[in-house]
Amino acid sequence: MSVLKDRFALVTGGSRGIGRAIAELFAKVGATVFICGRKQYALDQVVQDNAMLPGRLIPIQCNVTRLEELEAMVDTIHREVGALDVLVNNAATNLVSGYALDLGEAEFDRAVETNLKSVYRLTRLVAPEMCKRGSGSIINIAAVAGIKPEPVNLLYSMTKAAVIMMTKCYALELAPRGVRVNAIAPGLVQTEMSGYIWKDEHRLAEHLRLQPVRHLGQPEEVAEIALMLASERASFVTGQTFIVDGGLLLA
Numbered sequence: 001m002s003v004l005k006d007r008f009a010l011v012t013g014g015s016r017g018i019g020r021a022i023a024e025l026f027a028k029v030g031a032t033v034f035i036c037g038r039k040q041y042a043l044d045q046v047v048q049d050n051a052m053l054p055g056r057l058i059p060i061q062c063n064v065t066r067l068e069e070l071e072a073m074v075d076t077i078h079r080e081v082g083a084l085d086v087l088v089n090n091a092a093t094n095l096v097s098g099y100a101l102d103l104g105e106a107e108f109d110r111a112v113e114t115n116l117k118s119v120y121r122l123t124r125l126v127a128p129e130m131c132k133r134g135s136g137s138i139i140n141i142a143a144v145a146g147i148k149p150e151p152v153n154l155l156y157s158m159t160k161a162a163v164i165m166m167t168k169c170y171a172l173e174l175a176p177r178g179v180r181v182n183a184i185a186p187g188l189v190q191t192e193m194s195g196y197i198w199k200d201e202h203r204l205a206e207h208l209r210l211q212p213v214r215h216l217g218q219p220e221e222v223a224e225i226a227l228m229l230a231s232e233r234a235s236f237v238t239g240q241t242f243i244v245d246g247g248l249l250l251a
């Protein structure tokens with residue numbers, strides 16, 4: 001299967017978890033995938049672990065909260081390969097949780113900068129070249145917390161809800177110019193970010209009791225949906241949010 005052969009993708013937060021699984025799956029089906037994150041060694045490790053795939057992984061150190069780093073990264077990519085075919089806005093933080101009335105302006109700004117403004121900035125940097133060429137797929141990783149409020153997680157839920165609406169707004173405007181924009185809203189997936197839940201035996205058991213599909217979500221299960229959205233198989237799909245949560249929101 002080589003559905004992304006000769007395609008170029010950028011996956012933010014591609015050094016671990018869901019971003020890594022997406023980048024690896026894209027490279028497995030032939031894509032050249034730029035992966036970014038703050039730690040160069042973590043990116044290099046992913047490249048080293050995947051040297052034998054049909055596609056290529058290319059590391060670029062970049063903190064998505066810094067405009068100048070985003071601009072430099074996208075400049076490099078455009079110079080090397082031209083317009084991207086796929087952008088996956090995946091990097092995010094949930095470290096700014098806490099009771100709503102205890103959250104200060106610094107936490108608010110940090111959550112918005114990382115989870116929301118980075119998506120807005122990267123879309124503005126990448127989409128114009130896609131529009132000029134008349135094709136592209138942008139995939140924003142949201143969360144079920146952006147659909148149903150998560151307890152003690154105002155900033156995460158709020159920013160992810162905004163990502164879902166941003167997805168719809170961009171989709172509406174960019175579709176006539178050949179660019180599709182969709183979101184994925186994962187439930188609990190086994191990564192470093194969610195370790196505080198799944199590493200706690202009791203919390204995990206309670207979660208799985210409520211989740212109709214009884215296994216802990218895996219990054220690869222999210223990556224499969226990203227691949228579908230990235231490829232021409234989803235040519236008639238835009239503005240949608242795909243809930244990948246083992247049925248959690250139904251329960």
Ligand SMILES: NC(=O)c1ccc[n+]([C@@H]2O[C@H](COP(=O)([O-])OP(=O)(O)OC[C@H]3O[C@@H](n4cnc5c(N)ncnc54)[C@H](OP(=O)(O)O)[C@@H]3O)[C@@H](O)[C@H]2O)c1
Pocket residue numbers: 012013014015016017018019036037038039042062063064065089090091092093114141142143144185186187188189190191192193194
């Ligand atoms: N895991 C879940 O249960 C779950 C559920 C719903 C939604 N999601 C969403 O899925 C996405 C991926 O989450 P994950 O669970 O895979 O997280 P993760 O395991 O913590 O990985 C996060 C990735 O993002 C990078 N990153 C974080 N801050 C960054 C920054 N400022 N600039 C550049 N890169 C940055 C990290 O690398 P560095 O640390 O090296 O920068 C890492 O590669 C996020 O949008 C998250 O909100 C996850």
